[in-house]
Amino acid sequence: MLIILKRLFGAGVLGVLACCLLLARPCLAREPGELVFGMSAPFTGVNGEMGIEFYRGLMAYIEHFNRDGGASGWTIRVLPANDGYNPQPCFTNTVEFVTRDDVFALFSYVGTPTVAHILPLLRKYSERHIYLLFPLTGAEPMRTEPFGRHVYNLRASYFQETAGLVDHLTAAGRRRIAVFYQNDAYGRTGWDGVRRALERHGERIVAEAAYTRGDSFAHDFSAEVDLIMAARPDAVICIGTYASQGAFIRSMRDKGHDIPVAGVSFSDSDKMVELLMLEERRSGRRYTDNLICSQVVPCYEDTSLPAVRFYRELMDNYRGEPLAAGQGYTPRRFSYVSFEGFLNGIMLGEIVRRMADDPRRARIPEVMESLIDLDIGIGVAVSFGPGRRQGLDAVYYTTVVDGLFQPIRDWSEWRR
Structure with missing residues (x-):
């Protein structure tokens, strides 16, 4: 939690933070350990509540995934960093995720102007096999060349x-x-x-x-x-x-x-x-x-859908740390944004399961291409497959x- 607070609010002793980060680096050895994913999003400012709701939804699932032992012992940690919905802080966060934190992948970024600003970094770090998974944006640059090959989108455009x-x-x-x-x-x-x-x-x-x-x-x-x-x-x-x-x-x-x-x-x-x-x-x-x-997700009141029932159950029991959006913010019980985050969490868990025998960044494209007609409980299947960088097309x-x-x-x- 100390690391999360330092990254979110920029205060603290750099020496202590550096030590904490070194201890928390993701283990990519053969012994199961923790895989760390970097998330840059607005947790303050006029879009702060959106970033927090998105984070709460995905963490409700990921905490469940970890409580159940992860995948063959591999667990997930999401390292959030506040960008305030501004491109330059998002750029800085991304560089630090890759060069300092050695994250396994970038995950669930929020916003077109911020994500568009870091797309050249994905190409720069391509030899490290750095990919962005499931950002909250429907913009075309994340889906087309020259940058689309480095991004996997879940939502419709x-x-x-x-x-x-x-x-x-x-x-x-x-x-x-x-x-x-x-x-x-x-x-x-x-x-x-x-x-x-x-x-x-x-x-x-x-x-x-x-x-x-x-x-x-x-x-x-x-x-x-x-x-x-x-x-x-x-x-x-x-x-x-x-x-x-x-x-x-x-x-x-x-x-x-x-x-x-x-x-x-x-x-x-x-x-x-x-x-x-x-x-x-x-x-x-x-x-x-x-x-x-x-x-881009079904209604969270539609309890005929298994994923909606699961989401509502886990959100009602979620007690995660309340990231601050500003005065007067009260987390919502359910929302479209947190449900989208929840589905992102399900997808991330599935990725880790499919590479639990040998988790390496270079395997991400192989695993993503294996995700065809995947039922995640929302009434439509998720399909990536060769050359496809968007898993869902449904709009409600x-x-x-x-x-x-x-x-x-x-x-x-x-x-x-």
Whole structure:
């Protein structure tokens, strides 16, 4: 725990930390030991709660995996490092993971701008067989050359999420679509996905507005709302984070615009709705009507799925260390983000099981290619296989019901 706190918050005595790290280096000898995986994510700042929820979900499974003895004696340790959702700290964390901590692999990084910044490092360290496993991003650079060969993604891509949103909205007669997006690699990828999907329907983006990464929920987006609404859109697709997207929705509703607003999975819909519900109670206005969000994991309320039942059981019993996101943060019992982290943990455990006879970094591609039609209990199989760097393609669509995002059963509600 001392190591985790030092890495997260940057304080402490370097000599003591160095000694601790030396003692904790992963053992890659023939005798079973501990395999260490480096995770750079935001644990503070405007996206801090997202990083923590993701970490909590994956650790709920990994602690279970270790309690059961791991795989032939091999156990897993995740070494988290805070990057605050900023590229340069993520870069520094990654260099330290590889050169100082000698991690077995990089695992469950969070965010497109941060992950995009460290992709050249993966190529630089390719002779060490350093791979990034299952980042929380749907961006294309992690899925295409020249860097895609160093990354294994579990989740569907932003192109797949935005294509589905556009298909459903246009089918409902909402063909005039605007985009509100974060002005960085994440936002531009989503913007491009919307553009491509609309072109397939013979349409174009009717208006757009961008915001600066890091804008908080307190921000007033009235000017961006006016710019977008001047084009008379039928719907707005957001490529944002929970704080900024929530603030934009509040500004839209405050100005009397009730058209549908849709977002992608990275918006952390559970947290966004929590913020908007607090605003509803404070102001008496309605902010959670006509909201849509695409997800890359099934609904965590669907207890017909074995993985959902297992997730809920382990999360209810998880007592991990509470990484600090900021004042007022309370861990959520369940969320889409922690469920995605939980599935990442299942996948990491499976990788270790399949190489427990000889765990070496160089074997990661071989093991990943063996993961074909793997049932992890979510109703669709995970398949990698030769040349495939993404295990799942499923996208799920949700809307707010009683203060929670729930699956959309019928899109006719949004028909014009």
